Amino acid sequence: MQRNVQKFGFSDKRGRTRTTPDPYLAEAALKEPAVCQTCQAIYRQKRWQLDPMLAARLTHDPAAHWVTCPACQKAAGHYPEGILTLRGSYLWNHEEEIRRILTNTADRIGLRNPLERVIRIDRREESLVIETTDNKLAEQLGRTLQKAHSGELQIDWQGSPVVCRVQWERWH
Ligand SMILES: [Zn+2]
Known part of the structure; x- marks a missing residue:
């Protein structure tokens, strides 16, 4: 378990600060705007937020980056x-x-x-x-x-x- 949860090595409770390498999602390297392809959460101005209207717009925006957010990764990886x-x-x-x-x-x-x-x-x-x-x-x-x-x-x-x-x- 220890080895697995390390993948998410976030140090603060909101998962914004990384302390260990994360093979799935280097948040520091996340390009904005990013959209979670699973839950449509948006990463913008250095934080995750919900904005269904903006998410719908970004669907047609070639500048948007499609990723899987940390919460969806944790849910999928259990x-x-x-x-x-x-x-x-x-x-x-x-x-x-x-x-x-x-x-x-x-x-x-x-x-x-x-x-x-x-x-x-x-x-x-x-x-x-x-x-x-x-x-x-x-x-x-x-x-x-x-x-x-x-x-x-x-x-x-x-x-x-x-x-x-x-x-x-x-x-x-
Ligand atoms: Zn998500």
Whole structure:
């Protein structure tokens, strides 16, 4: 795992500063404007942003550079930097509500930074596991959930680049 996640060697939480060679995407060398061919996020003025109108225009612009953004690379290569694991009978009694809170929160954050997103939400035996491209996003989802539904929250940052593991549980 360590070897693989190193591919994304970003040092800051928003993935803007590279610390190790990245075979997929040298952000410093990214030519602007660049468009992600998977999610249509745009790289412009040194940051990733969502602008569907501009993306549509760039589709016909020979000056646009087609790339795969770091979030889509992490999703495709399955390298989450945030893992939120939910447990407890309360979860299954309020599953729909809880999923909605997580999705709404992720959508809101994603508008600000399109590189922060949920890769997938999976039920694994008695847990619901949410994987995110961004470590900070996993923490924010956990905190938002706890604010709305109480429960026990545990947050653990480890590794390089840092992976954030968040555990939440509530039994009644
Ligand atoms: Zn993308």
